[in-house]
Amino acid sequence: MPKDHGIGASQKRREDVRFLTGAGNYTDDINVHGQAYVHFLRSDMAHGKINNIDTSAAEGMPGVVRIFTGKDFEGVGGLPCGWQVTDKHGEPMKEPAHPVLAQGKVRHVGDPIAAVVADSLEQARTAAEAIVLDIEELPAVVDMAKALEAGSTKVHDDLADNLCYDWQFGTDTETTDAAFKNAAHVTTLELVNNRLVANPMEPRVAVGDYSRANDEHTLYTTSQNPHVIRLLMGAFVLGIPEHKLRVVAPDVGGGFGTKIFHYAEEAFCTFAAKACNRPVKWTSTRSEAFMSDAHGRDHVTKIELALDKDNNFIGVRTDTMANMGAYLSTFSSSVPTWLHGTLMAGNYKTPAVQVNVKAVFTNTVPVDAYRGAGRPEATFQLERVIDKAARELGVDPVQLRRQNFITSFPYETPVAVAYDTGDYHATMDKMEELMDIPGFAARRAESEKNGKLRGMGINCFIEACGIAPSNLVGQLGARAGLYDAATVRVNATGSISVMVGAHSHGQGHETVFPQVVAEMLGIDESMVDIVHGDTSKIPFGMGTYGSRSLAVCGSAMVRATEKIINKAKKIAGHLLEASDSDIELKDGQFTVAGTDKSVAWGDVTLAAYVPHNYPLEDIEPGLEETAFYDPANFTYPAGAYACEVEVDPDTGKVTIEKFVSADDFGNVVNPMIVEGQVHGGIAQGIGQALLENCAYDENGQLLSASYMDYAMPRADDIPHMASYVVDHSCQTPCTHNPLGVKGCGEAGAIGSPPTVVNAVIDALHSGGHTHVNHIDMPVSPSRVWAAINGQ
Amino acid sequence: MTKVTMTVNGKTVSGEVKGNTLLTEFLREDLRLTGTHVGCDTSQCGACVVHVNGEAVKSCTMFAAEADGAEVKTVEGMANADGSLSVIQQAFQDYHGLQCGFCTPGMVMSAAALLKDNPKPTEAEVRDYLEGNICRCTGYHNIVRAIMAASGQDVPAVAAE
Numbered sequence: 001m002p003k004d005h006g007i008g009a010s011q012k013r014r015e016d017v018r019f020l021t022g023a024g025n026y027t028d029d030i031n032v033h034g035q036a037y038v039h040f041l042r043s044d045m046a047h048g049k050i051n052n053i054d055t056s057a058a059e060g061m062p063g064v065v066r067i068f069t070g071k072d073f074e075g076v077g078g079l080p081c082g083w084q085v086t087d088k089h090g091e092p093m094k095e096p097a098h099p100v101l102a103q104g105k106v107r108h109v110g111d112p113i114a115a116v117v118a119d120s121l122e123q124a125r126t127a128a129e130a131i132v133l134d135i136e137e138l139p140a141v142v143d144m145a146k147a148l149e150a151g152s153t154k155v156h157d158d159l160a161d162n163l164c165y166d167w168q169f170g171t172d173t174e175t176t177d178a179a180f181k182n183a184a185h186v187t188t189l190e191l192v193n194n195r196l197v198a199n200p201m202e203p204r205v206a207v208g209d210y211s212r213a214n215d216e217h218t219l220y221t222t223s224q225n226p227h228v229i230r231l232l233m234g235a236f237v238l239g240i241p242e243h244k245l246r247v248v249a250p251d252v253g254g255g256f257g258t259k260i261f262h263y264a265e266e267a268f269c270t271f272a273a274k275a276c277n278r279p280v281k282w283t284s285t286r287s288e289a290f291m292s293d294a295h296g297r298d299h300v301t302k303i304e305l306a307l308d309k310d311n312n313f314i315g316v317r318t319d320t321m322a323n324m325g326a327y328l329s330t331f332s333s334s335v336p337t338w339l340h341g342t343l344m345a346g347n348y349k350t351p352a353v354q355v356n357v358k359a360v361f362t363n364t365v366p367v368d369a370y371r372g373a374g375r376p377e378a379t380f381q382l383e384r385v386i387d388k389a390a391r392e393l394g395v396d397p398v399q400l401r402r403q404n405f406i407t408s409f410p411y412e413t414p415v416a417v418a419y420d421t422g423d424y425h426a427t428m429d430k431m432e433e434l435m436d437i438p439g440f441a442a443r444r445a446e447s448e449k450n451g452k453l454r455g456m457g458i459n460c461f462i463e464a465c466g467i468a469p470s471n472l473v474g475q476l477g478a479r480a481g482l483y484d485a486a487t488v489r490v491n492a493t494g495s496i497s498v499m500v501g502a503h504s505h506g507q508g509h510e511t512v513f514p515q516v517v518a519e520m521l522g523i524d525e526s527m528v529d530i531v532h533g534d535t536s537k538i539p540f541g542m543g544t545y546g547s548r549s550l551a552v553c554g555s556a557m558v559r560a561t562e563k564i565i566n567k568a569k570k571i572a573g574h575l576l577e578a579s580d581s582d583i584e585l586k587d588g589q590f591t592v593a594g595t596d597k598s599v600a601w602g603d604v605t606l607a608a609y610v611p612h613n614y615p616l617e618d619i620e621p622g623l624e625e626t627a628f629y630d631p632a633n634f635t636y637p638a639g640a641y642a643c644e645v646e647v648d649p650d651t652g653k654v655t656i657e658k659f660v661s662a663d664d665f666g667n668v669v670n671p672m673i674v675e676g677q678v679h680g681g682i683a684q685g686i687g688q689a690l691l692e693n694c695a696y697d698e699n700g701q702l703l704s705a706s707y708m709d710y711a712m713p714r715a716d717d718i719p720h721m722a723s724y725v726v727d728h729s730c731q732t733p734c735t736h737n738p739l740g741v742k743g744c745g746e747a748g749a750i751g752s753p754p755t756v757v758n759a760v761i762d763a764l765h766s767g768g769h770t771h772v773n774h775i776d777m778p779v780s781p782s783r784v785w786a787a788i789n790g791q
Numbered sequence: 792m793t794k795v796t797m798t799v800n801g802k803t804v805s806g807e808v809k810g811n812t813l814l815t816e817f818l819r820e821d822l823r824l825t826g827t828h829v830g831c832d833t834s835q836c837g838a839c840v841v842h843v844n845g846e847a848v849k850s851c852t853m854f855a856a857e858a859d860g861a862e863v864k865t866v867e868g869m870a871n872a873d874g875s876l877s878v879i880q881q882a883f884q885d886y887h888g889l890q891c892g893f894c895t896p897g898m899v900m901s902a903a904a905l906l907k908d909n910p911k912p913t914e915a916e917v918r919d920y921l922e923g924n925i926c927r928c929t930g931y932h933n934i935v936r937a938i939m940a941a942s943g944q945d946v947p948a949v950a951a952e
Contacts (some may be wrong), residue, residue, distance in 0.1 A: 016884040019892025020876060020899060022826015022866040029825035201830045201838060201893040201927050253828070253893030254927050286831035506891030506928045676887045676933060683930030707835035707925065715921035715931040720914055721950040724932065748930075 002671075006519035007739075010672035013511040015504070024251045027205035027222045032279035035207065036065050038272065039124035040265070040282070041114040041131055042291065043106035046140035046363040046700020047153070050104060053114055054132040061130060063123030065276050068115040068268070070103035076271065079262060079327070080236040083334035084477040085359070088168035093359070096156040098327040100237070100264045100271070106135060107155055107326035108365050109702045110291025115268055117276055121283075140363040140700035144300055144321040147360050155326055155361040164324050164333065164359035169341040170415040171315075171352040179315030179352040183306035187389035192776045193377045195298035195323065195694040196687075197710060198370045200505075202253020203284035204293065208269030212277070216244050219270045223249040224259045224503050225543020230535050231480070232262040232330065238271055242535075245270075249533040252505035256684070257369040258293045259505070260545050261330035265292070290705040295694055296370020298323035299336065303381040305389050306352075313350040313404045318381060320357045325366035332368040333359065338476050339374030339464070339546075345413035346382045347424045347460045347638060348404040353414040363700040369545065371684055371749040372463070379461040383754035387457070388773055391765070397758075398437075401460055402428060410735075417464055419636045422664060424460060426730040430662035431458070431640035434725050443644065443657075444766065452646040454657070455763025459641045459755040465743035466635035466734070467546030483630035484553035485539035488517065488560040490568075490623035492609035494602040496521075498560075499531045501541010502553035506680075507745065508673045509549060513557060515669055516739065520561045522587040523601055539626055547743025550669065551635050551734065558738045559627035567623060571604045574615045635734045635742035639663035641751040643719075645759040649767055652785030654690055654760055658723040661751060666733045666742035674744045678726040681748020687713040688749075689756035693778050711778070753777060764788065795859040799824070800868025808855040814848075815839045817855035818865060826866040826896045830925070837924030840897040840904075841865045847904035849923070866896035869903065879903055879941045886946070888937035890928030897924050902938045911942050914949060 003009040018024050055067040079098040086092055097103075102113050114131055118124035141147040141155060147162040155162055170176075180186060207220040217240055223229050226247040233247075234240040252259060265282050272280040284292065299322050306315035322336035341355035390397040405424040412418045440456055447454035467473075470481035487499040498517060502509055514528035531537050541553055565585060572590035573580035582593045591598040607614055608623040644658040661678055668674050691711035695703040704710040718724070726748075733740025760779050764772045764787065772787045792807040799822060806821045818824045818841070829851055830836035839851045842864040869877050876884065879902050889895040898921075905912060905920045912920065917938050918931070926934060940946045 012884050013887065013889075015892070016889055017876065019889055019895050020866070020880040020883055021870055022824065022896055024826070024892050026825070026828070026893065028829075029819075031820075199927055200891070201836060201925065202828070202891065203830065251892065253830075254891040256927070286833065286836070508890070672887050676890060676929060679930035679932045680890065680928045681930075683932075684927070706833045707831050708833050712835075712925050712927070713930075714918075714925065715935060716915075716918040718918075718931050720918075721932065721936065721946075722952050 005525060006515055007669050009515060009670065011511050011515055011670055013508045015508065015510045026202055026251045026253055027207065027220050028283050030207055030220050030250070032207055032209050035279035035281045036117045036119060036276060037121040037124050038115050038117045038269065038280050038282045039121060039128050040112040041116065041128045043102065043109055043111040043113055045106065045135065045137050046109050047138040048106045048135040049138060050102060050106065050135050052134040055114065057132065058116065058127040058130040061127040063119035064127045065117040065119065065278065068101060068272065070099055070101040073100045076100065077237045079264060079267070080232055081328040081333055082330050082479050084479060085165050085167060085333045085337050086477060087165040093165035093333055094159050095328060096159060100267050108363050109700060110365055111326065112264055117272055117280055142362055142364060142696050142698055142700050144323055144360040144362060147362050148358065155363055162361040164361055167337050167357045169337065170344065170354045173354065176315055176317055176352045176354040180304065180306045180317065183314060184309035185307045185393060187305045187385055187392055188302065189385045189388050189774060190302045191381060191384060191774060193297045193299040193301065193380055194688065194777045196296045196370055196692050197290055197293060197694050198256040198258035198296055199712060200254030200256055200259065203286055203289045204259065204263065204265065205283045206266045206269040207279060207281045208273035209279040210273040216246065217270050217274065218246045218248065219266060220248045220250065221266050222252050222259055224252065224255040224505060224545055226503065226533055226535050227501060227540050228543050229262050229266060233267050233270060237267045246536045249503055252503065255505045256371045257296065257373055257545060261294050261368055286707065287705050290710065291365055291702055294329040294366050294368035295325065296367065297377060298367050299377045301381045303385045305385045307389060311393060311395060311400060311403065313348050315352040316344060316350050316382070317354045318344060318356060322357055322359045323364065323367050324359050324361055325364045326361060327366050329366035329368035332366060335369050335374045340378050342415050342417045342464060343375050343378035343462065344382065344415050346379065347406060347462050349406045351414065355415065364696055371681065372746045375463045375746065376750045376753060379750050380754045383459045383461065384757060384774065387758045397458055398428065398432065417634060420633055420735040421732045422636060422638050423730060423732050424638060427638060427640040427662040427664050428460065430727055430730050431642050431660055434660040434662065434727060435642045447646050453649055453763040453767040454644060454646050455759040455761065455766060456642065456644050457755045457758030457762055459751055459758060461751045462636055462638040463746060463750055464634040465547035465637055465746065466551030466631050466737065467548045468631065469633060470630050480542065481630065482542055483628050484541040484556050485626065485628045486553060486557035486560045487539050487624065487626040488557065488564050490564060490605050492606055494523070494527060494605040496528045497531050498528060498557055499538040500553050500557060501538055501543060502549040503532050503544045507544065507549060508670065512550065512670045512673060513554065516554060516557065517561050520565065521601065522585060547745040550739065550741050551737055551743050552629060552631055554739055554741065555737045556627045556629035559629055560625045563625035563627065564623060567619060568604050570615065570619055571607050572599050575599050575603065575607060575613065632736040635666065637663065637665050637742040637744065637747055639747055639751055641755040643755045643759050645756065645763055647760060647763040647784060649788055652781035652788065654779055654784060656686060656719050656756065659719045661726045661748065662730060663728045663744065663747050664730045664732055665728050665744045666731055667740040668728055668731065669741065674728055675726050677744045678748045681746060682752045683713050683718055684749045685752025686717060686756060689753040689777050689779060691717065691778050760784065793856050795855055797858050797861050797863050799863045800865060810856060812855045813851055814853040814855045814858050815850040818850060824865050824867050828893055828896055830893065835925065837897040837901060838894050840900040840924065842900060842904065847901055866899055869899060882937040882941035886933045886937035886940055888929060888934040894924060894926045898926065898934055902941065905938065906942055911944065914939060
């Protein structure tokens with residue numbers, strides 16, 4: 001019988017009611033009295049030298065409050081990068097200035113040149129058209145290999161070249177080379193991890209407000225981590241101390257990573273609200289989002305896998321170029337390094353793993369973390385090369401993976417991380433069971449009868465989530481701690497507000513977190529509310545990304561609740577005239593062990609706030625506790641995925657006919673929500689594999705800047721319910737956090753792209769197209785058709 | 792400026808609008824019915840779907856002046872008279888058919904329009920009908936299940952076929 005409350009129950013979401021009735025409060029729903037509107041004039045060229053910006057005609061136009069250019073921001077800091085990578089020579093990465101508004105040059109289509117603040121948005125847009133730009137167009141660099149050539153046009157004139165860093169990690173070169181020298185077989189694959197745009201359905205919005213009365217700034221913004229924005233913008237950009245800056249991220253319509261970062265528009269609206277003495281609002285259009293939201297992925301990789309004569313993996317070597325775009329976005333530098341290199345061992349006991357990454361500046365939108373962030377890139381190359389090796393060696397891809405699995409834990413990989421627990425055979429077993437592999441031959445025959453090719457792809461993956469142990473990431477270059485925090489405030493009548501550093505923008509924290517607190521206290525979940533998204537209300541926490549909310553912030557909440565229980569037992573002991581060590585808490589009742597003497601939760605909370613009969617000499621009144629939790633290690637969710645595709649050899653169209661995921665997320669608090677997270681991740685992974693591509697032409701023009709050009713997955717791109725199963729029944733609880741949870745937000749997006757591509761290649765081989773060893777994503781009909789036809 | 796009068800969620804409302812004011816702007820900014828959302832600028836995403844004279848319409852693609860005299864229904868008008876969730880809204884909650892909630896108003900309005908014309912759609916018909924509504928969170932699976940359930944169909948039985 002499934003549980004109907006507490007940990008493990010598929011509680012329906014309490015936040016749904018407001019979203020289903022139009023009562024949500026998203027940032028664009030907020031209007032501040034007297035607000036003006038800003039329109040950003042953005043570069044329509046990829047690279048150019050700014051000779052002059054003439055705003056004189058525009059300034060006199062109706063409704064214009066003020067026009068800003070880069071000159072107005074010469075006295076303030078640029079947008080900072082939160083992670084300093086050290087290259088293989090021990091040198092720090094190149095960190096070019098990232099001004100709020102362009103200074104001297106424009107470096108990508110969408111780079112903001114000027115900002116017009118006016119009484120209405122229409123007036124701001126109209127005035128922007130009257131700004132006369134004298135910008136000398138320069139040759140643009142888009143292709144990473146060309147950007148690294150000697151003599152290439154430079155994105156940043158003050159740097160020697162376009163190389164941000166040249167990074168090497170893992171096993172030393174001598175040992176790695178020896179593994180390859182001793183190999184019985186080496187499989188090599190060159191591939192592209194396509195540039196994507198995260199595309200949360202809510203475009204970004206920022207509203208800046210300033211109070212002269214107390215010199216306080218407020219920024220309403222679409223952020224996954226309001227405290228991180230306050231820290232970065234206050235300390236590094238605008239020089240506003242924390243106590244004079246409030247950042248509010250109310251209901252946020254999806255993030256997927258792209259709302260982690262501190263953006264120019266946030267700093268602008270905060271700055272301009274004071275400069276104009278009026279609130280200033282910016283709402284991104286979707287077209288603007290495509291050219292100003294940080295993009296994701298965009299790696300070009302060569303991977304080599306060395307196997308011994310018994311098909312054991314003995315070496316992995318990768319060489320990747322990672323596109324940074326024109327500037328370093330907040331966490332951009334960490335994605336191809338610490339979130340990618342550290343995962344290159346995968347689920348396998350390969351003794352030598354060496355990762356090489358060159359990060360490259362180009363005249364494109366900055367690239368940063370997008371759902372999975374580095375881990376999808378690692379998984380894709382590793383699982384594609386393993387699949388290719390299995391085909392070359394003529395062995396079963398399931399068996400090849402199984403024989404190389406890590407099976408004893410903890411396991412220290414050659415790439416710096418220690419997996420605490422896992423059972424990769426268990427998820428593979430579950431996947432095989434759900435996939436009905438013995439029935440595949442019949443399904444393939446049926447497809448062939450209809451003139452289609454059917455293929456099956458499998459894939460295993462591991463992630464590092466629950467980001468992250470501060471001391472470890474500090475050694476790796478992080479410029480912030482990555483703990484989280486929770487305050488549990490028990491009110492006099494026993495109801496509870498839990499203020500959390502995590503931010504919910506679809507994850508359902510308002511439902512899930514109370515499940516945990518209520519279970520610990522034995523009270524009804526309706527007595528517990530979660531407060532998030534406002535730096536003036538919540539403790540200093542680092543927000544939501546990297547599948548960390550429950551593993552890190554949830555752990556802080558557990559620790560704070562434990563403190564509450566300890567204090568409440570002392571109060572109960574006093575009321576019951578017993579030692580607090582004899583007090584037991586069960587079902588919201590404090591009982592003296594072995595007796596029928598008890599007091600209810602509400603009696604104890606009331607006593608805490610009306611301390612007439614209270615041990616004031618020993619403990620303070622009140623019942624409120626805060627805990628900060630810094631994880632001892634990452635968590636390591638892992639899984640085995642499989643899918644079947646049909647390929648129409650006449651058109652190249654691929655359809656997904658069956659999809660199975662078997663995940664190990666450790667313990668699960670709300671199965672319904674976990675499954676929803678996996679569905680969403682898989683849809684994004686299918687999007688990457690088959691549909692989505694952020695495309696530039698050779699001059700740096702963005703070709704995919706609307707939903708007419710950027711193919712988002714639609715309902716009919718996803719397998720029907722009869723042939724789609726997401727399973728999380730394999731559970732090896734995390735060994736180092738109190739809930740034993742690992743995180744589930746990114747798994748689907750990590751596990752699915754190689755699954756789909758492996759299946760397409762299998763289908764093509766079944767049709768005799770054995771010359772096709774790889775097709776880059778998105779595996780679109782034209783690419784498949786061209787591959788089949790040798791073009 | 793033109794004066795427009797329309798019935799929105801059963802209430803007669805009037806306002807002065809410019810010729811280029813979109814229905815979605817009138818609903819959101821003039822009437823402060825902010826449940827209707829704007830997720831794109833090319834009429835693709837469907838977050839702004841409302842009903843105009845009973846038909847599903849992308850309110851970002853219609854001028855407010857065009858809705859003069861019309862009956863308009865938004866997500867704010869979808870609950871039952873007693874304030875409880877309607878069958879479709881309840882099914883979205885029961886089947887976890889929403890995550891961040893941003894596309895949800897459009898999904899609910901599209902689902903209602905579908906079920907009005909096709910009370911027992913097949914799964915393929917539901918997926919096909921949602922072509923004009925993009926969701927980035929749910930992967931559509933639970934939205935489809937919610938709509939099938941709202942039509943009175945036995946979702947586990949459909950999944951077992």
